[in-house]
Amino acid sequence: MNALRAAVLGMLGMVVLAGGMVPASAVGAIGGPRSAESPRGVTRSVPPRSGAAAAAIAAAAPGDVIVLQPGEHAGPLRIDQAVTLRGEPGAVVQGAGRGTVIEITASRARVEDLEIRSSGRRVITGDAAVRVSGASGVILKRIIAGDVLYGVYAERSESLHVEECRLTGRVRPLDETGTGNGIHLWYSHDALLRDNTVERFADGVYLSFAHRTQVIGNTLRNQGRYGLHTMYCQESRLERNLFTRNVAGCAIMFSNGLQVIGNEFVHNRGSRTYGLLLRDCSAGTFAENTFADNTIAVFMDNSNRNRIRENLFQDNGWGLLVFSSCAGNETVRNVFLNNDYPVALDMRRSDNRFDDGNSGNFWSENAPYDLDADGVSDVPYSPVSAFAFLSKQYPDLSVLAKSPAVAAITVAERVFPALRPSEIVDHYPLVSPGSAWSTRRNAVRGEVTTARVDWAATAWFGGLLTAGVFGLRKGRSRP
Numbered sequence: 001m002n003a004l005r006a007a008v009l010g011m012l013g014m015v016v017l018a019g020g021m022v023p024a025s026a027v028g029a030i031g032g033p034r035s036a037e038s039p040r041g042v043t044r045s046v047p048p049r050s051g052a053a054a055a056a057i058a059a060a061a062p063g064d065v066i067v068l069q070p071g072e073h074a075g076p077l078r079i080d081q082a083v084t085l086r087g088e089p090g091a092v093v094q095g096a097g098r099g100t101v102i103e104i105t106a107s108r109a110r111v112e113d114l115e116i117r118s119s120g121r122r123v124i125t126g127d128a129a130v131r132v133s134g135a136s137g138v139i140l141k142r143i144i145a146g147d148v149l150y151g152v153y154a155e156r157s158e159s160l161h162v163e164e165c166r167l168t169g170r171v172r173p174l175d176e177t178g179t180g181n182g183i184h185l186w187y188s189h190d191a192l193l194r195d196n197t198v199e200r201f202a203d204g205v206y207l208s209f210a211h212r213t214q215v216i217g218n219t220l221r222n223q224g225r226y227g228l229h230t231m232y233c234q235e236s237r238l239e240r241n242l243f244t245r246n247v248a249g250c251a252i253m254f255s256n257g258l259q260v261i262g263n264e265f266v267h268n269r270g271s272r273t274y275g276l277l278l279r280d281c282s283a284g285t286f287a288e289n290t291f292a293d294n295t296i297a298v299f300m301d302n303s304n305r306n307r308i309r310e311n312l313f314q315d316n317g318w319g320l321l322v323f324s325s326c327a328g329n330e331t332v333r334n335v336f337l338n339n340d341y342p343v344a345l346d347m348r349r350s351d352n353r354f355d356d357g358n359s360g361n362f363w364s365e366n367a368p369y370d371l372d373a374d375g376v377s378d379v380p381y382s383p384v385s386a387f388a389f390l391s392k393q394y395p396d397l398s399v400l401a402k403s404p405a406v407a408a409i410t411v412a413e414r415v416f417p418a419l420r421p422s423e424i425v426d427h428y429p430l431v432s433p434g435s436a437w438s439t440r441r442n443a444v445r446g447e448v449t450t451a452r453v454d455w456a457a458t459a460w461f462g463g464l465l466t467a468g469v470f471g472l473r474k475g476r477s478r479p
Contacts, residue, residue, distance in 0.1 A: 057079055085109075112140070133154075227268075237261070249268045265291045
């Protein structure tokens, strides 16, 4: 009997299934389920009619592709098969302002090229543009989400990919009372978050017990609180991201073994604003990052054995603010340029190092001496000034930072090393920032300009100097 059925299918070549024509090879025995591994499936084009999208998804089988035509398609939608939901240009899935707009419970499902709007507002139910629950290998690409509580909310979903999406929430920038996160992962390991733009959420990206997450090439800006926030996440990688105009560009807590490479932390300013906040984070590598125009570039508390190397710290209030709970950290081959306080500590003695025994860092405040011309100063440099040490204990003193009294204290420290508040020194300070930092990065990703001389200002000061010298000589020539 089975052989007869197979012969009939082979002669007919095609069958009618759920209102669409599909190849016979995509169907098993008559009445049997289609294999989830089938590479071929039905492509269904869905017009923007009430209930049409939900009906097409309900009728689909694994491997099918549902294409939404331009126009508004009513949500909520639920995907419980390994199908692809794709939108043509102008296709919108419109939520009703209640609950999640698209919910995915099937592994290997895919949603792409869609605009999604108007989720609910309940944090307790995790109302989102897209919610992924207990499904692995889900791919979300080129989604535009707006007026949503959460952009993407995933729980117990391994190997999630979120790529090239633009997610916009409802939180006012720097409003720490706001709720809902752009990309929220809970117990979801091995995720890839790449080339997304996320703004106006409480946290742009929130990772909780999400190990080995890769966050690459994202722009995380204008959040109510943090651009990226991790809790109990191990061995994750943050690379080439832009964190800007947040209370903290990146807040990493209780997370170890992180690789933070080539990111930009810029314009994170406020009364308690950080470029990078590290709390209970150890054995991480923080390299080739740019920290510019932040109130505090890097804050460290109870974080140990980290390697901070080849970063640019420029135009920040504090470069490194390190608590006495930190130990065994190595800071080497960094450029500290025009920061109000390059380093602030609350300890006199520590095993945190500012050189590796061969080379240290470049400090723009240092006046180096290099008689043997090896690129390393012959005199150690203490990056912790007495005033920085005091203002760490008493922040209100910061209003005196540029006063003559503080300038006098700074000079006294250089003349009398015994006045230094901390024994921590860079034994091998670099004489110049080196060719790697010969250009000055602007605040916007991708804009790098070579430092230029302001010839107008130079001419003005030159004229002023000439006039002063002429006046001095004339005065001396008088009887």
